[in-house]
Amino acid sequence: xxxxxxxxxxxxxxxxxxxxxxxxxxxxxxxxxxxxxxxxxxxxxxxxxxxxxxxxxxxxxxxxxxxxxxxxxxxxxxxxxxxxxxxxxxxxxxxxxxxxxxxxxxxxxxxxxxxxxxxxxxxxxxxxxxxxxxxxxxxxxxxxxxxxxxxxxxxxxxxxxxxxxxxxxxxxxxxxxxxxxxxxxxxxxxxxxxxxxxxxxxxxxxxxxxxxxxxxxxxxxxxxxxxxxxxxxxxxxxxxxxxxxxxxxxxxxxxxxxxx
Amino acid sequence: xxxxxxxxxxxxxxxxxxxxxxxxxxxxxxxxxxxxxxxxxxxxxxxxxxxxxxxxxxxxxxxxxxxxxxxxxxxxxxxxxxxxxxxxxxxxxxxxxxxxxxxxxxxxxxxxxxxxxxxxxxxxxxxxxxxxxxxxxxxxxxxxxxxxxxxxxxxxxxxxxxxxxxxxxxxxxxxxxxxxxxxxxxxxxxxxxxxxxxxxxxxxxxxxxxxxxxxxxxxxxxxxxxxxxxxxxxxxxxxxxxxxxxxxxxxxxxxxxxxxxxxxxxxxxxxxxxxxxxxxxxxxxxxxxxxxxxxxxxxxxxxxxxxxxxxxxxxxxxxxxxxxxxxxxxxxxxxxxxxxxxxxxxxxxxxxxxxxxxxxxxxxxxxxxxxxxxxxxxxx
Numbered sequence: 037x038x039x040x041x042x043x044x045x046x047x048x049x050x051x052x053x054x055x056x057x058x059x060x061x062x063x064x065x066x067x068x069x070x071x072x073x074x075x076x077x078x079x080x081x082x083x084x085x086x087x088x089x090x091x092x093x094x095x096x097x098x099x100x101x102x103x104x105x106x107x108x109x110x111x112x113x114x115x116x117x118x119x120x121x122x123x124x125x126x127x128x129x130x131x132x133x134x135x136x137x138x139x140x141x142x143x144x145x146x147x148x149x150x151x152x153x154x155x156x157x158x159x160x161x162x163x164x165x166x167x168x169x170x171x172x173x174x175x176x177x178x179x180x181x182x183x184x185x186x187x188x189x190x191x192x193x194x195x196x197x198x199x200x201x202x203x204x205x206x207x208x209x210x211x212x213x214x215x216x217x218x219x220x221x222x223x224x225x226x227x228x229x230x231x232x233x234x235x236x237x238x239x240x241x242x243x244x245x246x247x248x249x250x251x252x253x254x255x256x257x258x259x260x261x262x263x264x265x266x267x268x269x270x271x272x273x274x275x276x277x278x279x280x281x282x283x284x285x286x287x288x289x290x291x292x293x294x295x296x
Numbered sequence: 297x298x299x300x301x302x303x304x305x306x307x308x309x310x311x312x313x314x315x316x317x318x319x320x321x322x323x324x325x326x327x328x329x330x331x332x333x334x335x336x337x338x339x340x341x342x343x344x345x346x347x348x349x350x351x352x353x354x355x356x357x358x359x360x361x362x363x364x365x366x367x368x369x370x371x372x373x374x375x376x377x378x379x380x381x382x383x384x385x386x387x388x389x390x391x392x393x394x395x396x397x398x399x400x401x402x403x404x405x406x407x408x409x410x411x412x413x414x415x416x417x418x419x420x421x422x423x424x425x426x427x428x429x430x431x432x433x434x435x436x437x438x439x440x441x442x443x444x445x446x447x448x449x450x451x452x453x454x455x456x457x458x459x460x461x462x463x464x465x466x467x468x469x470x471x472x473x474x475x476x477x478x479x480x481x482x483x484x485x486x487x488x489x490x491x492x493x494x495x496x497x498x499x500x501x502x503x504x505x506x507x508x509x510x511x512x513x514x515x516x517x518x519x520x521x522x523x524x525x526x527x528x529x530x531x532x533x534x535x536x537x538x539x540x541x542x543x544x545x546x547x548x549x550x551x552x553x554x555x556x557x558x559x560x561x562x563x564x565x566x567x568x569x570x571x572x573x574x575x576x577x578x579x580x581x582x583x584x585x586x587x588x589x590x591x592x593x594x595x596x597x598x599x600x601x602x603x604x605x606x607x608x609x610x611x612x613x614x615x616x617x618x619x620x621x622x623x624x625x626x627x628x629x630x631x632x633x634x635x636x637x638x639x640x641x642x643x644x645x646x647x648x649x650x651x652x653x654x655x656x657x658x659x660x661x662x663x664x665x666x667x668x669x670x671x672x673x674x675x676x
Contacts, residue, residue, distance in 0.1 A: 200354055201387040203374040205401035205452065215400075219391045 061277065068270035086271035096272060099256040106168055106243075106252055107236040110175040111229050114183045117176075119225060122187035123213075127196075137188075144181035151178060152245030159246065166248035174246035175236045182235060183228040190224035230287045234280060303365050304378075304455035304488035305330040306351065311360035313346055313512075320346040322512035324360070328456075333482050333489040335499035337535065338509035344492045345460055347509075351490060352381045352458050364455060375404075380449035381458040384465065386441040388433035394420070394444050395429035401452040419447035422481060439470040446478075450485065459491040463498065475502055496536050500524070508532050524582075530660045533580045540586075540629050542579040546571045546657070554657045559626035563602050565655040578658050583632040585654035588620060591645035603649040608640050622648055 071081040090096050124130075125137050143151060155174050156166075164170060194217070202212040240254045247255070257273070260266055306328040313321040321343040328334050336344040349355040351362060353374035362370045369377045380401070388397050395416050402412045420426050423443040428436070436444065442462050449457055463471045479502045482489050493499050499506045500520040507517040508531070516523060516532045527533035530541060547562060548555040554571060555564050556579060571577050591605065606624035613619075618639060620631040629648060640646065 195385070195387070197383050197385055197387045198389060200374070201381075201383065201389075201448075202400070203354075204352060204379075204381050205448065206375045206404040207400075208373075208375055211404060215404075216389055220389075 064270050065274045065277065067267060068274040070267060070270075086268045087275075089268045090271045090275065093268070095256060096253075096268075099251055099253040102168055102250045103237060103253040106172045106175060107233050109169075109172040110179060110236045111232050113172075113176050114180050114232050115225060115229050118180055118183035118228065119187055121180075121184055122191050123217075126188050126191040126194075140184050141181045143177050148178070148239075148241035152242040155242065156245040166246060168247065168250055171243050171247040171252065174242040175239055178239065178242055179232040179235045183232050186224055186228035186231065187221070190221045194221060227287055230283055234283050237279070238276065303330050305365055306456055306488060306490070307361075307363040308347070308351070309361045309363065311347070311350060311357045311362060313343075313350060313355060314358050315346075319512050321350070321357070324513060326507060326514065326517070328488060328490060330365075330488055331486050333479075333491065333502060333504045335491045335493055335503040335506045336509055337493060337496060337499040337506050338515075339494060339535075342509040343512035344494075344509050346512075348381075348458050348460055348490060348492045351456065352379050353377050354381075378455040379458055380452050380454035381460060382442065382445050382449050382462040384461045386433075386438065386445065386465075388436070388441055388444055388448070390433050392433065393429065394425065394431050394433065394436070397433060397444060398448045398451050400448060405452070415451050416447075419451040420444075422450065422484070423447045424477070438466050439474060442466065442474065446481070450481070450487075454487070456488045456490060459489065459493075461493055464493070464495070471498070478502060500536065506536075508535060527580065527656070527658075530578055530580065530658050533656070533658065538583045538630065538632065540579075540581040540583060542581065542627055542629075544577055544579045544657070546573055546575040546577050548573050553652065556657060559624070561604065561625065563604075563655075565602065565652050565657055571657055571659050575659060578660060580656040580658055581629070581650060582654065583619075583630045586629060586631045586648060586650045588622065588631055588633065588640060588646045588648060590640065591647055601649045602652055602655065603647055606646050606648045608642055608644045608646060611640065611642055613639070622646060624648055 066079060068086055069082050069084070070079055071083045071085075121136070121140055125133055125140075152174065155170075155177065159166060159170050198216055198220070199212050202216040203209070207215060238254050239252075240258065243252055243255060251259070253272070253276070257269055260269055306326075308324060308326045308328075311321055311324045312319065324343070324347060326334075336347060338344050346355060350357050353369070353372055353376070356371060360370075361368055364377070364379075374381075388394075389400065392400070398416045398419055399412045402415060407415075416429075417426070420429065423446050425440065425443050425447060428440065428444070433441065433444070445462070463474055466474070475498055478489075482502075491499070491503065500523070503520065505517060506520055506523055508515045508523065510531055516528045518526075520536075523532060523536045527536060527539075533539050534541060542558060544556040544558050546554060547557050549571065553564050555562055556577070557563075558579065565579065588606075588608075604624045606622040606629065608620055609623045609628070610621035611618065613635060616635055617632050618635045620633070620640065622629045622631055631648075
């Protein structure tokens with residue numbers, strides 16, 4: 037009896053926690069299909085008009101394009117720098133290796149606000165006009181540690197004898213990297229790249245300080261929410277959610293590879 | 297591979313390698329003839345793997361030269377020398393199948409596709425892995441994986457094949473099987489093999505020559521028979537066979553023979569070595585060089601045979617051989633005899649005898665025994 041009561045309590049508690057976590061998500065998705073502009077109950081019937089509004093809006097389309105540009109540039113550059121850094125730190129011993137490892141990880145621990153302001157003052161000092169490029173630089177600083185962590189933890193589990201075998205069979209170090217190391221660690225690198233993409237995709241704080249006249253999607257949503265009640269916000273949020281879900285599903289097999 | 301003039305003579309000249317403060321390989325010199333199968337045998341930490349890795353180009357000597365067919369390859373990276381290695385762990389590339397693994401080196405060398413296919417097939421045939429071409433590396437057993445690793449090495453027709461304890465992770469039975477096949481493959485290819493192992497039986501059964509290493513230097517190099525019959529030190533004696541090592545005192549040295557005192561009895565043994573009367577030394581007596589006879593048949597009448605009294609304390613029957621533990625006056629002897637004929641029972645009084653030339657006197661104390669070898673511990 038007592039055990040039964042306790043497990044009931046646990047069940048109710050779990051339901052409440054999950055409701056707290058997911059009810060807002062469900063409400064946003066639900067009201068993105070609401071026929072009227074009201075953001076509160078009652079729900080008044082289904083429509084796709086807010087989605088049409090999103091895709092018809094030049095602001096949103098420009099914001100999506102800007103976000104994609106920043107995110108893709110960030111992923112490309114972080115993947116190259118992060119892989120090189122991970123290989124250097126895990127494969128070679130050199131003076132200052134531990135220091136380099138720590139420095140690479142620090143930006144992830146710093147407050148975004150601080151990183152944003154620091155970068156802004158740097159850009160002003162070196163007379164760099166704020167633009168999507170400077171925003172991408174900000175994202176690179178912020179996301180590099182995450183990619184570095186994923187890549188270096190995979191490389192630490194990598195048997196160096198595989199690389200020695202490739203060298204023994206006649207491959208130079210670059211061929212070895214291209215034909216052996218790279219294909220084997222590729223799933224981890226893809227997982228890291230997806231993490232970087234999703235971090236960049238919804239980054240607000242650093243972007244706010246480092247971007248120029250153009251705006252990324254999260255910034256547009258933020259300014260719209262402040263101005264007026266607009267159900268198209270629900271639609272665009274639901275689209276962001278859909279994008280994230282696709283990523284999560286896509287990333288799963290690579291995450292499984294990471295855990296092995 | 298087929299019928300080519302064998303090349304691959306290797307000369308290691310005064311090579312040294314230090315890790316931190318510890319000399320791993322110490323002023324080491326060795327010549328390996330083309331086509332020779334040489335094993336480097338020793339306990340872990342004796343420098344055998346470091347030496348092999350320097351031949352393969354994975355480590356570089358701090359001093360000395362490594363010369364292959366009269367070309368100095370000391371400082372060449374592994375991809376620039378005609379050697380190939382079979383490693384201790386499975387190092388097949390997990391993202392490639394068996395045929396792609398074996399053809400890896402040929403693809404790097406830009407060999408034509410038809411030629412690659414032909415040579416991969418040939419190599420897999422040689423290691424009896426035909427039919428596994430499309431299998432993923434991770435689906436193979438340990439023994440199969442090492443066969444493929446061997447094929448991946450020999451397909452490149454290296455002038456020296458290097459082995460870093462490739463069988464040590466395998467089950468005893470598969471290990472024995474592969475030892476026999478490796479020897480066959482060596483016979484068929486006629487190449488130079490350098491094989492590192494800590495398993496004396498593996499080294500003795502496969503090699504033309506065994507190099508026993510200790511503390512980064514050669515303790516003794518010779519054919520398996522030489523090492524077995526004439527070990528130069530207690531270290532070698534205890535490493536390569538099942539010998540009795542008995543502490544003795546040297547009483548006198550006469551021409552060609554030594555008189556020693558063993559448990560109060562004076563015995564004449566030979567051959568003589570660098571010992572002086574009064575020295576503490578060790579008597580090395582191989583377990584199968586000793587013969588036993590029931591004491592009630594009377595003392596051995598044979599000329600020149602050393603003889604003692606003893607009692608059988610333990611009998612272990614292991615098929616073809618019988619292992620006896622015999623207690624003599626204060627000395628315990630391990631004796632191996634053929635199990636043909638009548639067996640002695642526990643508690644039987646026996647005459648223990650051996651020919652003087654089978655007993656070796658070595659100048660060291662028993663503390664110098666190789667750590668990895670257990671005297672009398674070998675079972676076949």
